[in-house]
Amino acid sequence: MSVPIAAVPLEDAGLPALDLRSARFADDPRAVLAEALARGPLAISRRGVEVLSYEAISQAFVSEHLDTAGPEHYTELGAGPNLLGWVDSGLLSTMGRTRHDPIRRLLLMALNFRNIEAQRTFVNETARRMAAPWLDRGEVDLVGDFTEYYPINVLSAMIGFPAADIPGFARAAHELHLLAAVPMAPGFPRIEQALADLADYVRDLLDKRRAQPGDDFVSALLAAQQDQRKLSEDELVGQLVNLIFAGMGTTTKQLASAAADIVQAGRWEYLAANPGQIGRAIDESLRFSPVTQFVVRITQEDFEFQGIRIPRGTRMLLNLLAASRDPRKFPDPGTFDISRITDDSRLPFGWGVHRCLGQPLARLLMEEGLRVMLENLTDVALVERDRGPHPAQMLGGPNSLTLTFGRR
Ligand code: HEM
DSSP states (O other), X not given: OOOOTTXXXXXXXXXOBOOTTSXXXXXXXXXXXXXXXXXXXXXXXXXXXXXXXXXXXXXXXXXXXXXXXXXXXXXXXXXOHHHHXXXXXXXXXXXXXXXXXXXXXXXXXXXXXXXXXTTHHHHHHHHHHHHGGGTTSSEEEHIIIIITTHHHHHHHHHHTOOGGGHHHHHHHHHHGGGGXXXXXXXXXXXXXXXXXXXXXXXXXXXXXXXXXXXSSHHHHHHHHHHHHOOSOHHHHXXXXXXXXXXXXXXXXXXXXXXXXXXXXXXXXXXXXXXXGGHHHHHHHHHHHSOSBOEEEEEESSOEEETTEEEOTTOEEEEEHHHHTTOTTTSSSTTSOOTTSOOOOOTTTTOOGGGXXXXXXXXXXHHHHHHHHHHHHEEEEEEEXXXXXXXXXXXXXXXXXXXXXXEEO
């Protein structure tokens, strides 16, 4: 593609450097990102070109010159056969478009807003059941006692994985979050093992559901297969592994973060009295404490972006953590404000062809999880909010969150 002459080559653009290894970034990443954003929409780090502003990220999400990192990227990194197979035919966010688009449409048949909304009562009942053991205890680690279990229990029931199997496959699925580590290569042996374990489990379940179909997503997918033969066996297995992986850690961390944000902003009792505002509070927490801190894109050809000529093969980091505090889009960005209208989900759930497929389910899980907490807990105080992984990792959010409370 021809590039306008005016565009400055990347190496001459003098982009500010972002030092992700500095003690200051580890201590206060938002301050470092805000300073970088004040200098301009782009910066350079050891991860690649960092896209910091809301406006530039919105542009990048829909650019035809950018795509997610595909199988070649993982081959270059030295990934093993299980991972290479999965990024090729299972992991939706790494697949080429010709396979991605029809598979995504098939999954959307189950995960669309209307089908998910129909599960609200079931989701609420699951949240109540899973919160019951600690509601009278006066203190809880919200992550370890609740948000690690409740979303995966709902997701498993919808997909058709028996609840008794969760501890087994959840351990393996957790290992897959090593894919979000920077650098990724040291985690490859554990990722290989986890993928082998998950594929064995899913194949076994598929055999059982073929013999005895149920009222679940696995059985519906198998029925669609018989009618239309849409997915190969590897693709079928890969998709189910994909759903467990994508749905687990994200909602766990985001729900805990939302509860902590609401307590810290002193809005718990207000929300308990105004449950109609729960959706707004979740939107604001997705902006204020996004757990997906960046997504990666690779340039497919030389192109001009924000006045700079970016060469083919450049890694671009759409820095959602920076953009969600962009003052040009969100006035007074460091304030958690439920009345703010953030009816734009392109940051926390991505945008364009790879936007989050689980968004309706994630929102439902968070709404009903919070509703159960707000209805039952009062005098809630935040004792400790773990800072979570290093802020340069893709998935942030607390690993533990201690609250004390009384029973309403
Ligand atoms: C609060 C919770 C969640 C957050 C913040 C979140 C965030 C995201 C983001 C930012 C992307 C886009 C990645 C990119 O553009 O490279 C994405 C994609 C995806 N998410 Fe989620 N997600 C959440 C929950 C879920 C759940 C519960 C599921 C499963 C049911 C899910 C399934 C997926 C899938 C399958 C994709 C890939 C879509 C594609 O490539 O076409 N997510 N998610």
